[in-house]
Amino acid sequence: MRTLLDLELVALTKRYGSTVAVDAVSHLFPSGSYVCLLGPSGCGKSSTLRMIAGHEAVSDGAIILAGKDISKLPPAQRGTAMMFQNYALFPHLSVIDNVAFSLKMKGVEKPERHRAAAEMLELVDMAALAQRMPAQLSGGQQQRIALARALITKPQVLLLDEPLSALDPFLRIRMRAELKRLQRELGITFLHVTHGQDEALALADQVVVMNNAVIEQAGSARDVFNAPNTEFVARFMGGHNVLTLAGQKQALRADRTRLARSGEGLPATVTSVEFQGAHVAVGLSGTTGGEFTALVPEADFYADPFALGDAAVAAWSPQHLHSLAK
Numbered sequence: 001m002r003t004l005l006d007l008e009l010v011a012l013t014k015r016y017g018s019t020v021a022v023d024a025v026s027h028l029f030p031s032g033s034y035v036c037l038l039g040p041s042g043c044g045k046s047s048t049l050r051m052i053a054g055h056e057a058v059s060d061g062a063i064i065l066a067g068k069d070i071s072k073l074p075p076a077q078r079g080t081a082m083m084f085q086n087y088a089l090f091p092h093l094s095v096i097d098n099v100a101f102s103l104k105m106k107g108v109e110k111p112e113r114h115r116a117a118a119e120m121l122e123l124v125d126m127a128a129l130a131q132r133m134p135a136q137l138s139g140g141q142q143q144r145i146a147l148a149r150a151l152i153t154k155p156q157v158l159l160l161d162e163p164l165s166a167l168d169p170f171l172r173i174r175m176r177a178e179l180k181r182l183q184r185e186l187g188i189t190f191l192h193v194t195h196g197q198d199e200a201l202a203l204a205d206q207v208v209v210m211n212n213a214v215i216e217q218a219g220s221a222r223d224v225f226n227a228p229n230t231e232f233v234a235r236f237m238g239g240h241n242v243l244t245l246a247g248q249k250q251a252l253r254a255d256r257t258r259l260a261r262s263g264e265g266l267p268a269t270v271t272s273v274e275f276q277g278a279h280v281a282v283g284l285s286g287t288t289g290g291e292f293t294a295l296v297p298e299a300d301f302y303a304d305p306f307a308l309g310d311a312a313v314a315a316w317s318p319q320h321l322h323s324l325a326k
């Protein structure tokens with residue numbers, strides 16, 4: 001359902017010389033949702049985000065926010081705010097002055113901007129460190145400050161460019177939960193660029209998969225994962241086998257691929273066995289269809305373990321097989 005505050009891209013295009021980085025992308029981002037823009041390096045994610053933020057000129061098309069085309073407005077007048085990958089904090093300013101910076105630029109008096117900054121620091125749980133300098137903060141703390149600094153402008157859309165990539169894996173998962181909490185609490189749209197499918201699945205109400213400058217598929221995290229439209233999406237989201245069966249490309253969930261010693265199904269030879277904790281990944285070469293993987297629950301696998309070179313028969317229920325458009 002459309003609402004007044006939705007963000008809409010209309011045939012949005014970015015060209016750098018002869019390179020088309022974003023190719024006539026049209027898409028509606030529902031207001032108040034957590035959206036992840038997902039895709040491999042070079043697919044056009046950052047260019048899209050930077051055009052929305054106003055840090056990159058639009059070559060063609062429009063960016064509609066709250067009913068008006070913002071594509072020619074200066075960044076500060078768009079109703080968007082951006083949080084950068086490297087946080088870009090001012091090293092010579094204290095935490096509270098970093099957060100208050102954009103209000104200072106707008107001419108807001110010191111007591112008022114410090115009051116607003118303190119409120120933002122409260123929101124990201126950093127009130128106790130208001131007087132520190134950025135160099136005295138951990139990576140995770142710097143990220144919270146960068147968030148507070150972006151949110152103080154009360155944007156309708158917060159743009160996040162690979163916000164978790166500088167953190168170690170442990171902190172990344174903690175900050176991921178924190179971002180989700182903030183988005184729910186504020187009720188604004190978060191548009192988060194990532195190349196990590198696990199990050200997108202964990203966070204997004206809507207996943208938008210980009211490839212070669214266009215949107216390949218968009219939908220809820222579950223829909224995109226369970227029903228990929230194309231071979232690219234199936235492979236990029238992971239967890240799927242792409243098989244050519246009866247001349248048609250199909251995707252089959254690896255964890256729904258059952259293995260037996262004999263019986264009905266696709267005959268194959270075991271080419272690899274990899275213990276992954278909860279599952280064992282069994283690599284197979286089918287007599288038709290190509291190479292594929294069965295993710296077998298650990299206990300099932302060890303009840304009758306397959307070894308390299310063993311013959312196996314793979315089977316699945318038809319609902320776990322999806323035809324791919326390309």
Ligand code: ADP
Pocket residue numbers: 016019020021039040041042043044045046047048
């Ligand atoms: P992503 O964020 O998905 O990695 P980008 O939007 O950064 O992708 O880049 C998309 C394409 O545009 C790539 O081919 C990249 O090399 C090119 N590109 C990005 N920025 C520039 C630039 N400033 N000048 C020329 N080409 C660029």
